Amino acid sequence: MAASPQSQLPAVDVEARLDALVRQERDELFGREPDCECTQNDADLLDARGCELHDPNSSYNVRLRALTAVERLEAYPPVVGEPTECPF
């Protein structure tokens, strides 16, 4: 008698796991903000390239954007429900 493949998978609470991941990511990102490493290349012109805190492409900012996107989704989850009936 062959068991169905699904029965061998452990039950995983995906939502709880995601929650924990988001909380962990938030703690890490807000727990230790990177130091500013901008270089001054003119009297009052700062170059943010390579600065973990201000370069939009730094890993810190990429992770921060991802976290913000996830939190926005959690605040406004996509509406799942009955499709509205067509009046025609």
Ligand SMILES: [Zn+2]
């Ligand atoms: Zn900076």
